[in-house]
Amino acid sequence: MSKRADELNAELGKVHLMGVGGVGVSAVARLMLDYGLSVSGSDAKDLPVMDGLRERGARIHVGYAPENLGDADTVVISSIIKPGNPEYDEAVRRGLRILHRSQGLEATMRGHDRVVAIAGTHGKTTTTSLTAHMLKSVGAVPSFAVGANIPSLGTNAELGNGGYFVAEADESDASFLNYRPDVIIVTNVEADHLDHYGTAEAVHQAFVDFAQLLPEDGLLICCADDPGANELAHKMRQSRSDLRVQTYGFSDHADRRLSDARALDNGRFAATIEWGSGQEHILNLAVPGQHNLLNAAAALSVGIDAGVDVDDALEALAGFTGAARRFEFKGEADGVRVYDDYAHHPTEVTAALKAGRVMAGEGKLHVLFQPHLFSRTKEFYRQFASALSLADTVTLLEIYPAREEPIEGVASELIAERVEVPAHVFAPEAAVAHVVENAEPGDVIMTVGAGDVTYLGGRLLDALS
Structure with a gap:
């Protein structure tokens, strides 16, 4: 990654991140620190995550003021930063490069062999966490950025030296269209964030546009149990014959079929998962709920595509204990x-x-x-x-x-x-x-x-x- 670090430093220079206490922007800050960039940041409140960034060498400010920009070359902002914020206005006055958080994250993705982007109206944080945990547990050393802290990994973002980058792709403001994924998981597609999209139809179209970003032979993994995600899989199979499209779920027509979901006496949750001819395994999780069995099935599909041994992938998923604020x-x-x-x-x-x-x-x-x-x-x-x-x-x-x-x-x-x-x-x-x-x-x-x-x-x- 040293070559990419040099390229990123030449491209972005010194980076100042506004709203750095937020989980999304702090993830970008951590990745940029991993790359060795000079990082500063600010937020309206002094949040616990900011102490960790200070310990890593970032220059962190509480409150927004023009002088906080220092000698920054690039400014990364969250969606809540608007004109009228003194730092934003100063960055505009100076003519600095201003990137949305998603654009900053996309810059850290470049140079990886395989970018896995996980989207959906709900379930994307846990599914991203499961996927990153699984790949790291089997020794794949992925880079990852998740919208919550993952206790088993000790962070919500990290630069690995493997070829995979696993990222949560936020649809709330359509910023997931800034990514260039090789693999996409879509957990579900429902009407939400109508303050941005206006209509449910616009939400569904955004996911179509997102799936269209996949390159030739890209992989789209959709939940067959969700009408919106299942319809997306159907549309992409019809319009993009160059893509590989897979589905998962309890539906009979799913490519990876779940059945017999059950709570075990030891507090764990399990289901049978099968695909192809003769492939049948037990998915056994420490996190509760049928929805998490679905999330794990999606993560397993990424592992199989990555060439991970199925038993190793299942063992890794069994060790996942959850993401912050997800049950x-x-x-x-x-x-x-x-x-x-x-x-x-x-x-x-x-x-x-x-x-x-x-x-x-x-x-x-x-x-x-x-x-x-x-x-x-x-x-x-x-x-x-x-x-x-x-x-x-x-x-x-x-x-x-x-x-x-x-x-x-x-x-x-x-x-x-x-x-x-x-x-x-x-x-x-x-x-x-x-x-x-x-x-x-x-x-x-x-x-x-x-x-x-x-x-x-x-x-x-x-x-x-």
């Missing part, structure tokens, strides 16, 4: 287990709560949910209510706005009043007290959402104690 076990107190999940779309919430229901067994499932974005809540409040009705009790926080301004008439009550089990909306402290009051030994509590609800896991455990 992450936070602890147990007074006989109550607390889990945290990033789910913020109705399909994700349904999958997370189904897994929570299995973990609860004879106990009750209590969910503390924080809707993410006013636009998403407006679009999906009925579906969220249906998904949350899988719990025994539901406690909601107010909507986490992220980048959005409020929409009149859109609030968490839209969901709460349609949930079919007891549901209430509270401020954070009152929400914690309410959940703890209802929880009994043997029960499971889940904090669910893409906002700051994740920080309530520790408070729940303290209150239970």
Whole structure:
């Protein structure tokens, strides 16, 4: 990679990353540090990830100010950085090269023999984590960039000396079209991020455009159980005869077929997976849920394409313990287990709560949910209510706005009043007290959402104690 490091340094020079505390931009920063580039960065808050970057030699600032740019040649920005930010405006004034986070990541991908990009409305973080973990466990030494920290790998991004680069490809703003993949996994395609796309049709077209980026003899791996992903596989088989298209899932027509999904007595989850003539194996995972069996089947397909021995790949997948905020076990107190999940779309919430229901067994499932974005809540409040009705009790926080301004008439009550089990909306402290009051030994509590609800896991455990 030394030649590529020299090329990258000549291309980008000194790099300043704005929003460096975010998981996506921090991944780019880590990779650029691995390449030996001079790196600086800034964010509005001093987040834990920034300490690790400082230890690696990056010059990190809290707060945005023009002088933070120093003598940077290139600026990398996240999607939330807009005109009016003093550093962004200064970079424009100086005429510096400005790259979106995805463009910065794409620059670190070049020079690898095989780029694996993993996309989907949901499941892409776990699938990317499983794929990177599998390849690293079998000695393939991949480079990777994931939208969450992977405990088994100790980081969310790393430059390896193997030929593979495994990357989570974010569709939220269509920035995944900046990549040049050799292999694509699509876990599912559903209407989401309509604040960017406008229509469900535009979302589906973006995935078609993404698949079209594959070169001749590229590999497209799609989930046959998801109508959107399955339709994408069908379209690409018709329009690109030069591609290899594979499907996986519980559907009878899947190329890699899963069956007999089951929870084992030791807390693990398993299914039979078969393909071709006579290839039948057991997929045995430490992470719960049918959706994770699907994610692992996708990762296994990459391993097989990479020439990894099937038994070695299965053993590696069996050792995966999860990604941060993906049904992450936070602890147990007074006989109550607390889990945290990033789910913020109705399909994700349904999958997370189904897994929570299995973990609860004879106990009750209590969910503390924080809707993410006013636009998403407006679009999906009925579906969220249906998904949350899988719990025994539901406690909601107010909507986490992220980048959005409020929409009149859109609030968490839209969901709460349609949930079919007891549901209430509270401020954070009152929400914690309410959940703890209802929880009994043997029960499971889940904090669910893409906002700051994740920080309530520790408070729940303290209150239970």
